[in-house]
Amino acid sequence: MGSKLHDAVVVITGASSGIGRATAHAFARAGATLVLAARREEALKDALQECERLGGRGIVVPTDVGEAEQVDMLCDKAVERYGRIDIWVNNTAVTLFGRLEETPRDAYEKVIQTNLLGYVNGARAAIRQFREQGSGRLINVASMVSHAGQPFTSAYVTSKWGIRGLSECLRMELADAPGITVSTVLPASIDTPLFQLGANYVGRPAKAMTPVYPPEQVAAGIVHLARYPMRELFVGNAGRMMALLRTLIPPLGEKMMERKVKSDHFSDALPIEPGPGNLFHSQGDGAVRGGWLEQEHGGQPDSRAGLALAAAVVAVPLACYLYHKRREA
Amino acid sequence: MRPSAPSYLADFDSASAMLRATSNILKNKDFPTLGKSPVLKPVTRSVNLLPQGAREQVYAIGGPMEGQAPSKLDQIDAETLSNWAAQRYPQRRHQAVMIGSSNGALVNLAAAFDIPWLPQTFFTPVRHLTGDNDDPKGAMEFGRRYAPLLLEANPELQLHHMHDASQDRLMVKYMDYFRVKRLTLGKAYEYFLQTHLEPGGTILVVDCQRKWPTTRIGERHVFQHGALGGASEEEFLKGGKRVEAFLERYDSNVRQWDSPEPDSESPEAEWGYEPALTEDIKRFAAQRGYKVKRLVFTEPEDLSPLVADFYREWYRARGMKANRLLVESFILLEPYWALRTGSVPFWMTFNMDPSAEAIEHYLDSHEGYDDINLMLFNNGVEGIGFPQMDRWKRVLERARRRGQLIGVREDLHPRDFGSLGRYHTDLQKKIPARYPLPGPLPLQRLVSFMERKEGQYKVELVAA
Numbered sequence: 001m002g003s004k005l006h007d008a009v010v011v012i013t014g015a016s017s018g019i020g021r022a023t024a025h026a027f028a029r030a031g032a033t034l035v036l037a038a039r040r041e042e043a044l045k046d047a048l049q050e051c052e053r054l055g056g057r058g059i060v061v062p063t064d065v066g067e068a069e070q071v072d073m074l075c076d077k078a079v080e081r082y083g084r085i086d087i088w089v090n091n092t093a094v095t096l097f098g099r100l101e102e103t104p105r106d107a108y109e110k111v112i113q114t115n116l117l118g119y120v121n122g123a124r125a126a127i128r129q130f131r132e133q134g135s136g137r138l139i140n141v142a143s144m145v146s147h148a149g150q151p152f153t154s155a156y157v158t159s160k161w162g163i164r165g166l167s168e169c170l171r172m173e174l175a176d177a178p179g180i181t182v183s184t185v186l187p188a189s190i191d192t193p194l195f196q197l198g199a200n201y202v203g204r205p206a207k208a209m210t211p212v213y214p215p216e217q218v219a220a221g222i223v224h225l226a227r228y229p230m231r232e233l234f235v236g237n238a239g240r241m242m243a244l245l246r247t248l249i250p251p252l253g254e255k256m257m258e259r260k261v262k263s264d265h266f267s268d269a270l271p272i273e274p275g276p277g278n279l280f281h282s283q284g285d286g287a288v289r290g291g292w293l294e295q296e297h298g299g300q301p302d303s304r305a306g307l308a309l310a311a312a313v314v315a316v317p318l319a320c321y322l323y324h325k326r327r328e329a
Numbered sequence: 330m331r332p333s334a335p336s337y338l339a340d341f342d343s344a345s346a347m348l349r350a351t352s353n354i355l356k357n358k359d360f361p362t363l364g365k366s367p368v369l370k371p372v373t374r375s376v377n378l379l380p381q382g383a384r385e386q387v388y389a390i391g392g393p394m395e396g397q398a399p400s401k402l403d404q405i406d407a408e409t410l411s412n413w414a415a416q417r418y419p420q421r422r423h424q425a426v427m428i429g430s431s432n433g434a435l436v437n438l439a440a441a442f443d444i445p446w447l448p449q450t451f452f453t454p455v456r457h458l459t460g461d462n463d464d465p466k467g468a469m470e471f472g473r474r475y476a477p478l479l480l481e482a483n484p485e486l487q488l489h490h491m492h493d494a495s496q497d498r499l500m501v502k503y504m505d506y507f508r509v510k511r512l513t514l515g516k517a518y519e520y521f522l523q524t525h526l527e528p529g530g531t532i533l534v535v536d537c538q539r540k541w542p543t544t545r546i547g548e549r550h551v552f553q554h555g556a557l558g559g560a561s562e563e564e565f566l567k568g569g570k571r572v573e574a575f576l577e578r579y580d581s582n583v584r585q586w587d588s589p590e591p592d593s594e595s596p597e598a599e600w601g602y603e604p605a606l607t608e609d610i611k612r613f614a615a616q617r618g619y620k621v622k623r624l625v626f627t628e629p630e631d632l633s634p635l636v637a638d639f640y641r642e643w644y645r646a647r648g649m650k651a652n653r654l655l656v657e658s659f660i661l662l663e664p665y666w667a668l669r670t671g672s673v674p675f676w677m678t679f680n681m682d683p684s685a686e687a688i689e690h691y692l693d694s695h696e697g698y699d700d701i702n703l704m705l706f707n708n709g710v711e712g713i714g715f716p717q718m719d720r721w722k723r724v725l726e727r728a729r730r731r732g733q734l735i736g737v738r739e740d741l742h743p744r745d746f747g748s749l750g751r752y753h754t755d756l757q758k759k760i761p762a763r764y765p766l767p768g769p770l771p772l773q774r775l776v777s778f779m780e781r782k783e784g785q786y787k788v789e790l791v792a793a
């Protein structure tokens with residue numbers, strides 16, 4: 001497959017809402033053939049109709065990615081219908097807010113099963129097909145927290161670190177098949193319904209941490225990777241800077257993230273009952289956006305917040321370095 | 330440093346080519362231009378530009394260029410041949426070593442189990458510029474005259490002088506086929522076993538029991554008129570309509586060969602195993618504590634369904650679709666690319682009717698394949714029992730999705746000498762699938778497979 005996406009067969013998991021649905025729209029605009037997967041058939045059908053209006057075509061295959069057999073069936077149906085798969089986007093994500101010791105084991109395991117094992121299932125099915133074809137692009141949507149830990153979301157963070165590790169392993173395993181590529185997308189905080197729908201055992205409603213970026217920006221990144229594969233792609237400067245800080249000065253990175261989550265990841269609204277959200281039963285109206293940008297900035301991404309964080313990430317290590325140098329002198 | 334091939338060893342023969350293919354795959358390498366220099370590729374391609382008659386002449390002249398002068402047959406040295414074979418393999422120990430008959434299916438088995446193979450038979454062509462390819466008695470007398478030079482210098486060799494004016498018609502025009510079979514291991518093979526076989530490992534004797542009527546010339550010298558291929562033993566001996574038509578087509582002066590009267594049967598010159606070697610292998614194994622097993626079969630192609638089914642089962646166990654068949658022909662083999670493209674290999678002895686029957690029977694009796702990729706060796710002759718291209722196309726039509734020729738131009742077959750360089754690149758181009766090279770399997774997997782499938786194949790694995 002070259003850089004052209006017209007008629008490329010694209011499988012997208014988690015396509016019923018959020019980043020997945022926005023990605024389906026983006027591929028549809030490029031004229032791709034879509035195989036949309038998620039748990040809810042109705043939401044998938046709506047998404048497909050939107051895609052058809054944008055110039056795409058395709059099918060929907062209701063799938064729980066945590067179940068390997070269902071993912072194999074998704075792959076089989078795509079191949080049966082279109083003869084090949086050019087791009088596989090592993091995108092499904094659920095989340096859980098809460099301290100490790102205070103969250104139910106089954107809820108925690110469900111996050112790992114869906115986010116991490118769901119990607120493993122998708123990667124296995126996709127790579128088997130790609131090896132048969134000798135080509136294909138696997139795009140794993142991870143997160144900026146694949147590079148930096150976060151309190152109260154350890155299940156999500158663990159799964160995302162795992163996805164990044166999985167991608168890296170697969171790139172090496174596929175070194176003998178130059179036509180097959182594996183890319184990891186690392187979005188920052190994105191305006192999707194993930195935060196409202198996630199399991200929550202904190203007692204306070206979760207919100208998207210600022211700065212928030214639109215899901216369409218991630219979708220554009222995924223489409224870019226489909227055309228021009230690369231190892232990793234950050235979407236949102238805040239994520240890139242946070243990862244850099246975490247790599248350069250780990251203690252400072254952890255401290256900043258801890259404070260940021262405590263001050264900015266949960267709203268001051270009324271306390272809520274703990275619950276599993278959409279972990280075990282799919283919920284939501286299939287929206288692309290979660291309304292966070294609207295709430296914060298009237299729908300526009302806040303570039304100033306990102307720049308401020310970027311400046312802090314550069315300035316703080318620089319100040320530390322200069323201070324140490326002066327003391328040595 | 331690895332010794333170069335002795336000048337008196339034929340390059341484009343089953344034994345030397347299969348040895349190259351096996352040693353290459355044991356080094357994780359593929360098998361371009363039959364393991365020879367890449368220069369061969371443009372040369373063979375340019376030969377294709379010549380008209381048919383000239384192409385045949387080039388092929389015919391290529392034979393004696395490899396051949397040894399008859400007066401220098403005493404310079405052929407069995408140990409040099411064995412040493413060359415042994416030195417091709419990487420320096421490491423293996424669970425087993427195969428010794429014996431040449432067989433293309435076996436090359437794929439060697440690839441799966443990481444087992445080296447040492448040939449019993451070598452082909453040393455002898456120049457015979459004044460010979461007549463339709464005079465088998467003349468060829469026999471030529472052998473009677475010169476063979477003593479070879480045999481007196483090499484008491485561990487037995488000569489099977491072969492003369493096939495059908496499928497080897499171009500080659501026997503200017504040379505004679507001297508195939509020599511080892512009767513003992515010799516120093517080079519014994520040293521190889523000591524240095525490459527794990528303590529307590531297995532020596533696997535490849536025992537193809539195919540025989541052919543022969544005329545005994547001396548204690549270690551037989552003459553074989555004809556060879557395994559499209560014509561039967563009877564046709565070489567007594568002629569027949571197909572022989573008449575063939576000789577007429579090639580403007581021969583005769584309509585039936587004046588065949589020497591056979592007085593016995595011997596192991597077939599090219600494929601058959603001379604059992605005298607087994608005694609020496611058993612002696613050596615007993616001294617060194619090795620196990621000895623025999624892989625016994627009659628027709629060379631008997632192994633092919635077994636190897637294909639083994640590969641298919643193995644691929645499926647690895648989660649692969651295993652619905653792609655790669656049909657190999659004579660020395661057009663690609664064990665490396667069979668594995669890398671996830672292709673199930675099925676080896677055909679040659680490009681004649683019995684080989685077509687073998688692949689047809691295999692496809693008749695097995696679950697179908699989505700893709701069938703077929704390589705065909707080009708020997709320059711439409712010999713007796715040469716199947717026309719339509720028959721191969723019907724084989725390809727059995728593919729559920731796509732059947733295609735690999736490396737062969739159907740309009741030129743069997744005179745497409747460019748195919749000798751093209752098969753390797755064409756295979757990579759036409760089969761896009763890419764699988765990793767798997768790790769080697771324990772030999773017990775083969776034993777278990779054969780026990781489970783007992784009676785399904787005309788192959789036995791027995792203690793020596």
